[in-house]
Amino acid sequence: MISINEIDFKHTILLLSTPALALYGFLNVPLIPQTALWSVLYYFWSGLGITAGYHRYWSHRSYDATRLWQFVMMLAGSSAVEGSIKWWSRGHRVHHRFTDTDKDPYNAKKGFFWSHIGWMLKKQGRLATVDVSDLSKDWIVRFQHKYYPLVALIMAFVVPTTVAGFGWGDWKGGFFFAGVARLVFVHHATFCVNSLAHYIGDYTYDDKHTPKDHFLTALITCGEGYHNFHHEFPGDYRNAIKFYQYDPTKWLIWTASLVGLTYNLKVFPSNEIQKGRIYMQEKEIEQVKRTLDYGVPVEDLDCLSMDEVKAEIARTGKQLLIISGVVYDVTTFMEDHPGGKGFLKASVGRDVTASFNGEVYDHANAARNLMSSMRYARLKKEE
Numbered sequence: 001m002i003s004i005n006e007i008d009f010k011h012t013i014l015l016l017s018t019p020a021l022a023l024y025g026f027l028n029v030p031l032i033p034q035t036a037l038w039s040v041l042y043y044f045w046s047g048l049g050i051t052a053g054y055h056r057y058w059s060h061r062s063y064d065a066t067r068l069w070q071f072v073m074m075l076a077g078s079s080a081v082e083g084s085i086k087w088w089s090r091g092h093r094v095h096h097r098f099t100d101t102d103k104d105p106y107n108a109k110k111g112f113f114w115s116h117i118g119w120m121l122k123k124q125g126r127l128a129t130v131d132v133s134d135l136s137k138d139w140i141v142r143f144q145h146k147y148y149p150l151v152a153l154i155m156a157f158v159v160p161t162t163v164a165g166f167g168w169g170d171w172k173g174g175f176f177f178a179g180v181a182r183l184v185f186v187h188h189a190t191f192c193v194n195s196l197a198h199y200i201g202d203y204t205y206d207d208k209h210t211p212k213d214h215f216l217t218a219l220i221t222c223g224e225g226y227h228n229f230h231h232e233f234p235g236d237y238r239n240a241i242k243f244y245q246y247d248p249t250k251w252l253i254w255t256a257s258l259v260g261l262t263y264n265l266k267v268f269p270s271n272e273i274q275k276g277r278i279y280m281q282e283k284e285i286e287q288v289k290r291t292l293d294y295g296v297p298v299e300d301l302d303c304l305s306m307d308e309v310k311a312e313i314a315r316t317g318k319q320l321l322i323i324s325g326v327v328y329d330v331t332t333f334m335e336d337h338p339g340g341k342g343f344l345k346a347s348v349g350r351d352v353t354a355s356f357n358g359e360v361y362d363h364a365n366a367a368r369n370l371m372s373s374m375r376y377a378r379l380k381k382e383e
């Protein structure tokens, strides 16, 4: 349990009162189509402000942008009420640098609830050091940080309310749906990047840490759900490499580059991305291989000379034959051999490497896999 002194009241009040207000709105205010559409649009405006602005531009500098774009992104991001760019990006850089450790502010190892919202409800100690000198120098970032409460208030509530009010006379709906409810959805969508994206999905490129790739998380978070990719290649302006993978943030940044608002879009070399993919695929294959029976490794087998093999056949009645320096026991395989019993019977006690490899029949991989479980001994090399 945490004591009352440990509660971060600013965050707690914001994060508990907004869902309560939204619920009040849903129960008491009629939702008209124009306002519904406006709320959805404003949801994407805020969401993309966070993903394309706060996250991919300021936290990771994954592309360059004109001042106009930066200013618009600052306004859009402010409407999500997730703190100033400076505060958000600092925490986020710490998250990347110390992923899954005690220094990670939203450490997923501390549970889903903690990484989703718990970390904001409790007062945090000093954050670990990361370089934010670029942010401290930037006047847009400094301006927003200085006037943050005012900017956030205007962008989160005043703008959506007045647009709906002056636009189609729905002041109340504008406030409750495009303002408050939209804010709650944006909040929890963003929080899902820290919680859900570290819980469900695939380790496409690396399994060292918790971030995972999942379409569902991407759907909720304007494309941030390909989080395994993102933690592996944080400097890439995309979160998923295939153009059709759901990542509206990437599409927006790319489209803006066509008119020069954004430029220098950074992508990690695809050769390196492929290496990451193959690394995990190999790991998966190794795992499956461990569940299969590949027989006794050749180097662990006993050594027998040709005479000893013959003596062994005479003594035990085992049907032994030799292929490529390895003695195989085909006693129980005689009846099942797809090439017939005759060939095998005639091969007992002999080195049939040539027959097996083509003189009689060039065996397929199936035979070569199957025979590994029939290994009996190694043939001693003739002096």
Ligand code: HEM
Binding pocket: 328, 330, 337, 338, 339, 340, 343, 344, 347, 352, 355, 356, 360, 361, 362, 363, 364, 365, 366, 367, 368, 370, 371, 374
């Ligand atoms: C441990 C030893 C052997 C194993 C495990 C084995 C296994 C098999 C298997 C699984 C096939 C089916 C097709 C394929 O996988 O290529 C096959 C086909 C055949 N095997 Fe073997 N084999 C062994 C030794 C031999 C030897 C020593 C001979 C001949 C002297 C022989 C002659 C043939 C022939 C002629 C076929 C072709 C059957 C057809 O498709 O008509 N095999 N064997």
Ligand SMILES: [Fe+2]
Binding pocket: 095, 193, 194, 198, 211, 227, 231
């Ligand atoms: Fe993450």
Ligand SMILES: [Fe+2]
Binding pocket: 055, 059, 060, 092, 096, 230, 234
């Ligand atoms: Fe990130």
